[in-house]
Amino acid sequence: MPELPLLGPRLTSQDAHALAMQALADGRARELRVAAAVVDAGGHLLAFIRDDKAFLGAIDAAVAKARTAVYFRRDTAAMQQGLEHGKTAYLALKDALPLEGGVPLYVQGEVVGAVGISGAASAQDGELARAVASELGFTQGKA
Template identity: 45%
Template sequence: MNLELALRMCEVAVREARRLGALVSVAVVDGGGHLVAFQRMDGAGIAGPELAPAKAYTAVALRRDTAELAPLAVPGGELYGLPPRFACLPGGVPLWDADTVVGGVGVSGGSPEQDVACARLAASLWEDLR
């Protein structure tokens, strides 16, 4: 993951959010979960700057889309009790290179479906350019 690609991924997600009528924050992290790029649309909610990086981090750490995690994080679920840094909300997507997670993208601020659509579109840019 490099800054140029991460910024392009943010731009793709923001463009899709505009098309969908959502106001979002977008974060791209590297394979260690460290923030590489972040963008917040004018007027986006106050939670996005916390949740978008958390979704991206969670996708990297758990190696799966965060949209799959909510049922696993309920009491009695295999992920119940995760630390607060983890966000088991839709909108986080891991970025793969063969069998290695090399980064993640997180989107927050729209509906769950909008967040997922924006994150997946940004991830598709990664897949096309890697």
């Protein structure tokens, strides 16, 4: 049987682990105790890590932020801003966590996954997620 080519760019497990480890290291450098989750384009968990001192609720929140970013193909900061301006419909979305800290990852204009960070203030989670994605060469929108 002939081998089928991949249908476009994808996030590898190596990329996912590098993102998670970089998030932990950068978080510690900023004195933040965070959890980091990386999901693929379908929202399936590829990598996860949590600082020993991060609160336990950060585990589910990091995964949920990553999944929300990939499901809606947008930085979850935009959703949090919408909530702050009265767009409460976000609260009715199944399996969505519209809080800053989830960032979709783009390669060649395609969403290949997302990173989610939780454990600090939402703005710090978002800033860390965007910084880590950028450091490792992922774009955060269509190029």
